[in-house]
Amino acid sequence: xxxxxxxxxxxxxxxxxxxxxxxxxxxxxxxxxxxxxxxxxxxxxxxxxxxxxxxxxxxxxxxxxxxxxxxxxxxxxxxxxxxxxxxxxxxxxxxxxxxxxxxxxxxxxxxxxxxxxxxxxxxxxxxxxxxxxxxxxxxxxxxxxxxxxxxxxxxxxxxxxxxxxxxxxxxxxxxxxxxxxxxxxxxxxxxxxxxxxxxxxxxxxxxxxxxxxxxxxxxxxxxxxxxxxxxxxxxxxxxxxxxxxxxxxxxxxxxxxxxxxxxxxxxxxxxxxxxxxxxxxxxxxxxxxxxxxxxxxxxxxxxxxxxxxxxxxxxxxxxxxxxxxxxxxxxxxxxxxxxxxxxxxxxxxxxxxxxxxxxxxxxxxxxxxx
Amino acid sequence: xxxxxxxxxxxxxxxxxxxxxxxxxxxxxxxxxxxxxxxxxxxxxxxxxxxxxxxxxxxxxxxxxxxxxxxxxxxxxxxxxxxxxxxxxxxxxxxxxxxxxxxxxxxxxxxxxxxxxxxxxxxxxxxxxxxxxxxxxxxxxxxxxxxxxxxxxxxxxxxxxxxxxxxxxxxxxxxxxxxxxxxxxxxxxxxxxxxxxxxxxxxxxxxxxxxxxxxxxxxxxxxxxxxxxxxxxxxxxxxxxxxxxxxxxxxxxxxxxxxxxxxxxxxxxxxxxxxxxxxxxxxxxxxxxxxxxxxxxxxxxxxxxxxxxxxxxxxxxxxxxxxxxxxxxxxxxxxxxxxxxxxxxxxxxxxxxxxxxxxxxxxxxxxxxx
Numbered sequence: 001x002x003x004x005x006x007x008x009x010x011x012x013x014x015x016x017x018x019x020x021x022x023x024x025x026x027x028x029x030x031x032x033x034x035x036x037x038x039x040x041x042x043x044x045x046x047x048x049x050x051x052x053x054x055x056x057x058x059x060x061x062x063x064x065x066x067x068x069x070x071x072x073x074x075x076x077x078x079x080x081x082x083x084x085x086x087x088x089x090x091x092x093x094x095x096x097x098x099x100x101x102x103x104x105x106x107x108x109x110x111x112x113x114x115x116x117x118x119x120x121x122x123x124x125x126x127x128x129x130x131x132x133x134x135x136x137x138x139x140x141x142x143x144x145x146x147x148x149x150x151x152x153x154x155x156x157x158x159x160x161x162x163x164x165x166x167x168x169x170x171x172x173x174x175x176x177x178x179x180x181x182x183x184x185x186x187x188x189x190x191x192x193x194x195x196x197x198x199x200x201x202x203x204x205x206x207x208x209x210x211x212x213x214x215x216x217x218x219x220x221x222x223x224x225x226x227x228x229x230x231x232x233x234x235x236x237x238x239x240x241x242x243x244x245x246x247x248x249x250x251x252x253x254x255x256x257x258x259x260x261x262x263x264x265x266x267x268x269x270x271x272x273x274x275x276x277x278x279x280x281x282x283x284x285x286x287x288x289x290x291x292x293x294x295x296x297x298x299x300x301x302x303x304x305x306x307x308x309x310x311x312x313x314x315x316x317x318x319x320x321x322x323x324x325x326x327x328x329x330x331x332x333x334x335x336x337x338x339x340x341x342x343x344x345x346x347x348x349x350x351x352x353x354x355x356x357x358x359x360x361x362x363x364x365x366x367x368x369x370x
Numbered sequence: 371x372x373x374x375x376x377x378x379x380x381x382x383x384x385x386x387x388x389x390x391x392x393x394x395x396x397x398x399x400x401x402x403x404x405x406x407x408x409x410x411x412x413x414x415x416x417x418x419x420x421x422x423x424x425x426x427x428x429x430x431x432x433x434x435x436x437x438x439x440x441x442x443x444x445x446x447x448x449x450x451x452x453x454x455x456x457x458x459x460x461x462x463x464x465x466x467x468x469x470x471x472x473x474x475x476x477x478x479x480x481x482x483x484x485x486x487x488x489x490x491x492x493x494x495x496x497x498x499x500x501x502x503x504x505x506x507x508x509x510x511x512x513x514x515x516x517x518x519x520x521x522x523x524x525x526x527x528x529x530x531x532x533x534x535x536x537x538x539x540x541x542x543x544x545x546x547x548x549x550x551x552x553x554x555x556x557x558x559x560x561x562x563x564x565x566x567x568x569x570x571x572x573x574x575x576x577x578x579x580x581x582x583x584x585x586x587x588x589x590x591x592x593x594x595x596x597x598x599x600x601x602x603x604x605x606x607x608x609x610x611x612x613x614x615x616x617x618x619x620x621x622x623x624x625x626x627x628x629x630x631x632x633x634x635x636x637x638x639x640x641x642x643x644x645x646x647x648x649x650x651x652x653x654x655x656x657x658x659x660x661x662x663x664x665x666x667x668x669x670x671x672x673x674x675x676x677x678x679x680x681x682x683x684x685x686x687x688x689x690x691x692x693x694x695x696x697x698x699x700x701x702x703x704x705x706x707x708x709x710x711x712x713x714x715x716x717x718x719x720x721x722x723x724x725x726x727x728x729x730x731x732x733x734x735x736x737x738x739x740x
Contacts (some may be wrong), residue, residue, distance in 0.1 A: 028617070122617075132653035179600035187589055194581050196566045211564050219557055219589070222550070228687055231547035236661070247398070247492075247659050258658065260549040261556035284603040288628065289617050290605070319597055319689075335580070 009231035010066035010073045010083060012040040017099065018133045027295075030119035033108045037091040037133050038099025039063045043083035044074075045137065052139045053086045054130070056147030059220075059283050060275055062098035071358035080362055080369070086143070090131050093120045094148065095282035103278030104205065116201025117279055121286045127157040127223070131165065134367045141165050145308075148172035148319075148354035151285065152312075153290045160292055161307045169308040170365060173315050174326035176291045184223045185284040185322070188216035192277045201278055214268030221267045226350035229238035234260035248370035303336035311341040311368050313361070320350045328338050341368070380436035380443045380453060381411040382576065387469065396663075401488035403478045403642075407503050408462040409433045410470025413453035415507065422509045425455045426517030426524035429590075429653050432468035432646055442730035450732055450739070454524035456513070461500050463520065464491045465652035470478070473648030474575065475488065486571025486646055491656045493520070497527040511535050515678075518542035518724035519691075523660045529678045530662055539678040539737060542724050543685050544613045546661045552592045554690070555654040558586035561648045571648055584638030591637045596720035598685035604630035635729045641670035673706035681711040681738050683731070688719075688721045711738065 033103035040063040045052060055065040055072070064075060065088060073088075082087055086109045092100040095118065103118035134142065145155045145166050150360050152174030159169040172245035177185070192198055195212030203209060215222045222230075238246050239262035258263070296302040311331045314323030323344055343364050347353035354361055371691045387406050392404040410433040417424060425435040425442070430616060433459055443458075449459055459738040464642040465488065473488035479505035504512065515525045515536055522544030547555070562568055565582030573579060592600075608616050609632035627635070666672040680702045684693030693714055700712035713734050717723035724731055 008503075036686065050590045076650040117499075176606060179598065179606070179628075182606065182628045183592055183600060183630040183634050186584065186627065186634065187592070188637075189586050190588070191561060191564065194561065194585055195565050212683040215557065215560050215564055218560070221555055222557070227548065227550045227692060230538075231555060234549040236546060236549070247661075247664065258549070258552045264553050265560075284734065294617065316491075323599060340578065341525075 004348070007069050007070045007074070008353065009156055010042050012042050012064065012066065013043040013044060014037070015063065016179045018087075018136060019101040020129060020132050024125070026119055027122035028124045032070040032094070032101060032119065035094065035101035035129065036099070036105070037101075037129055039133060040065065042066055042090075042092045043086055045087045045139070047141070049137070049139045050140050050141070051085060051145060052134070052137070053081060053085050053088045054142050054145040054158070055081075055088055055090050056151035057090060057093065057143065058147070058149035058151045058269070059280075059287070061151070062096070063090040069355070071362065074362075078359070078362065080146075080365060088167070089134075089137075091133060093126045093154070093286075094129065094285055095279055097276035097279040097287045102276075103201070103282055104276055104294065113205075114202075116277065116281075118282055120289070120339055121282060122134040123153045123157045123290050123312040124161060126286075127154055127161055127249060128323065130158075131162055134165070141167060144168040144170070145171040146172075149174065150287050150290075153287070159306045159310055160302055163305045163307040166308045168311075169233050169306075169369070170311045170313065170368065172361070173318055173321045173322055173326070173351055174312070175329040176323070177288055177320075178325060181223070181320045182288055183286055184219065188219050188244060188284060189281050191215040191219065191279060198277060201281075208277045210269075214265070214278075215266075216280060217271040217275075218264040218268035221264060223320045224350055224352040226319065226323065226348055227349045228317060229350060230260055232309070232348065234258070234263060255282065298334045301335045303338050306333070306338040306340075309368075310339065311343060311365070313354075313364065314342065314344045315349070315351060315353045316344055317348055318353070320351045343368075372396035377440045379440050379451070380412050381673050382434065382436065384411040384435065385409070388506060390499060390502050394495070394499065396489055396490035396495045398490040402464070402471060405464065405471035405499065406469070406475070407471075407499055409503060410435065410460045411416045412436055412458040412460075413456055415425055415457045415509070419509045420513060420539070421455060421457050422507070422512050423451060424504070424512050424515040424528070425458055426515065427459050427460060428507055428517070428519035429650075429657070430641070431521070432465070433460040433462040439725070439728065441732065442735065444732075447736065448729070448732065449600065450516075450735060458623060459504075459507075461503060463496050463524070463653070463656075465551045465656055466497065466667065467646035467649040473571070473647075473652055479614070485573075485576075488505070488648065489660070490653060493527045493660045494522045494531060495658060496656075497524055500528075504535070511537060514538040516540040516542075518683075519544065519721065520660075522658050523657070526662055528679070529676045529680055530672055532714065533675045535678040536678045538681075540677075540681045541579060542683040543696065543701040543721055544682070544687055545691055547690075548637045548692070548695060552658055554589065555658055558589050558654060559651050561585040561589065565736055568647060571651075572647070573642055573647070573725065578642075578647045580639075580642045583642055583645065583650060585636070586647075587639075587641040587645075588638035589632040593690045594720055594722040596689065596718055598687060599718045599720060600630055602629070604633060607698075611689065615740075632712060638733045669702050670706045673703045673708050676703070676708040676710075679705055679738075680709065681705060681713060681735070683724075683734065684714045685719070685721060685723045686714055686716045687718055688723070689739070690721045691713070691738055700702070713738075
C-alpha cells in the first residue's frame with residue numbers, strides 16, 4: 001500500500017450502545033450495575049443470522065473494527081472479511097474509554113466516575129457480557145471470532161465458555177502473560193501512578209497524568225516491537241526532528257535524543273489525545289490476570305469442552321507473548337483432546353505484527369478457511 | 371556457593387582520591403576543572419610495576435572491585451585474579467556517586483553542586499583521565515584491563531586510545547548500544563524526570579526523586595535480565611510477600627501484585643539507598659553515546675591501532691547488548707587487521723550474567739590466559 005492507494009475504511013451499518021439491565025457479577029466478586037457495551041456492526045445479518053463474525057479488539061482498540069483493522073476487509077484474497085457475505089461485529093471491552101462501561105463511567109452507587117474504584121475485570125466477564133449482546137441480536141452461533149492480544153484472549157474464553165456458540169476461533173499473539181510481560185505491564189502502571197497528576201486515580205477528565213500515560217505507552221510500544229525492528233528503523237541515528245546532537249549537547253540542555261527516543265516520546269504524547277490513564281491501568285490488569293485454566297481443575301477441564309475449529313497464531317519476534325508460549329498453549333489444548341492448529345507469522349514487527357503486517361496475517365489465515 | 375560458604379570479600383590495600391589539577395577538556399567540548407578520580411588498589415605493585423590489572427566497573431559499580439566482583443579473586447581455577455601476583459585497581463567513573471567527580475560534586479564555577487548541569491561524559495573522557503592516574507602510579511603498561519557493560523566500553527577505549535599501554539583487554543557484554551537499548555535507557559531517564567521531586571535535577575541531597583529512580587532501576591533490571599530467567603524465577607506466581615491475590619483484589623485496593631512486580635518494586639526501592647538520580651542520568655547517557663568509531667574516518671582507523679590481546683565476550687540471552695552485536699563488533703575489529711577473540715557465555719541471566727554467573731565467566735576466560 002502506498003499513500004496514493006489508501007486502504008478503504010469501511011463504515012459501520014450500525015453503531016450504538018447495549019445496556020445490560022442487571023447487576024452483573026464479576027469474577028473478582030465485585031459487581032457492575034446496568035453496564036453498557038458500545039458496539040458497531042458492519043454489513044447485515046442474513047436471514048438465518050448465521051453470518052456473524054465477532055472481531056475482538058486489543059488494549060487501545062475500539063468497537064470500530066473497520067477503523068483499526070481495515071485490511072481485513074480488503075476484497076478477495078487480500079482480505080478475510082467480506083461485507084457482502086459477513087456481518088462483522090465489534091464490541092468495546094469493559095474498562096476501555098471508547099463507549100463501554102469503564103473507569104470514566106458514572107458509578108451508580110456514588111453518582112461519580114468510578115476512577116480508581118472501577119472493579120477488576122476478567123476476560124471472562126467481558127465475554128459473558130458480550131454473549132448477552134449477541135443474544136439480543138438473535139444470533140445463536142458466531143461463524144467466527146477473531147482477535148489479537150486481549151482480543152485473542154476474548155476469543156479463547158468464548159471458545160471455552162460458550163463452546164456451542166462459536167464455529168471458528170482465531171486467537172493471535174496470545175497465551176497467559178509470562179513474568180516478563182507481567183513485569184512490563186506493572187512498570188507501565190507504575191509510570192502512570194508516578195505522575196502527580198494521577199492523584200490516586202481521582203484526576204478530572206482532561207486533567208489526567210499525561211506524562212505518566214505517555215511514558216507507559218512508550219514502554220508499551222517497546223514491548224510491542226522487537227529488537228531487530230527498532231534496529232532496522234532507528235539504529236543509532238540522531239532524532240530526525242532537529243534535536244541537538246546527542247553526542248555533543250551542551251551541559252545546560254543535554255536534550256539531544258537518538259531517533260528511537262524521539263519516536264517513543266512522540267508515540268507516548270500522541271496517545272494522550274486518545275486514551276485514558278485509568279482505562280490503561282484497568283485493561284493491562286485484565287491482560288495480566290487472563291488465565292483460562294484458573295478455577296478449572298486442570299487444563300483438560302478448561303479446554304476439553306471446546307467445539308470450535310481453533311487456530312492459535314504466534315509471532316516469531318513477539319517477546320511480550322513469545323511464540324514458544326503460544327505454541328505450547330496449542331499443545332496443551334491438543335493434549336486436552338481438542339483440535340487446535342498453530343500457525344506462526346515470521347515477522348520482525350514483534351507483537352504488533354498483527355497490525356503492522358496484516359497482509360501476511362491474511363495469507364497465513366486464508367488456508368484456515370479452505 | 372551457599373549461605374554457609376560466603377565468598378570472601380577482599381579488602382583494598384589502598385583507597386583514596388586522585389585529583390587532576392588541570393582543566394580537562396571533554397569530548398563534548400565542555401570542561402571539568404580539577405576533577406577527582408576515586409580509586410581502590412588491591413594487592414601490591416611489584417618492583418617493575420608490571421602486574422597492574424585495571425577492573426572497570428559498570429553503571430552502579432564503584433572503585434571497590436572486591437565488593438562487587440569478589441568471585442574474580444577466588445583462589446586457583448575458581449578465580450582470575452590472584453593478589454599474591456596481581457595488583458588490582460578499580461577507578462570510579464566520572465558521573466558516578468561513589469567518589470569521583472559527578473553531578474553531586476561542587477562545580478568550581480558556581481560553588482554549588484553540578485546537578486543537571488554536569489557535562490556530558492564520553493567513555494573516552496573517562497579513559498583519558500584514568501591514564502593520568504595510572505601514570506601517577508608509575509605504571510607504564512597494564513597487564514590486563516577487564517570490565518563488563520560500561521566497564522567493557524572503558525576497556526575497548528583503553529585498547530584504542532593507549533594501544534602501547536595495555537597487554538590484554540577483555541570486554542564483556544558490550545557493543546555500541548542498539549536502538550532497543552537506547553530506547554530503554556531513554557525511558558529510564560524519562561521516569562526519573564517524571565517524578566516531581568526531580569525538580570529539573572536541582573533536588574537537594576537526600577530529597578531526590580526516589581519514585582522515579584526506583585522505576586528507572588526496575589526498568590533497568592528488566593533490561594539486564596532475560597525472558598527465560600524471569601519466567602524460571604517468577605512465572606505467574608503471586609507476590610511472595612503477602613500482597614492481596616492479584617486475581618481478586620477488591621476494587622478500592624487493586625494492589626494485588628504478581629511476584630515479578632514485587633521483585634521489581636523491591637529492586638527499585640532498595641536502589642534508592644545507594645544511588646543518585648542525576649548520576650543515573652549521566653551514566654546512562656555516557657553508555658548511550660559510546661561509539662569507538664565516532665570521529666574516526668572508519669572502523670579501520672579506529673581499530674587497526676589496537677595492540678592488546680583483545681577478547682570480546684557476548685552473553686547468549688543479553689538483549690540490551692545482543693550477542694550478535696558483540697560478535698559482529700569482533701568481526702569488524704578483525705576486519706581492521708586486529709586480533710580479536712570472541713567468546714560467548716551460554717546463560718539464562720541476560721546482560722547480568724557477568725555478575726550472576728561469575729564461575730562460568732571464569733571458566734570461559736581461563737583459556738585466554740593460557
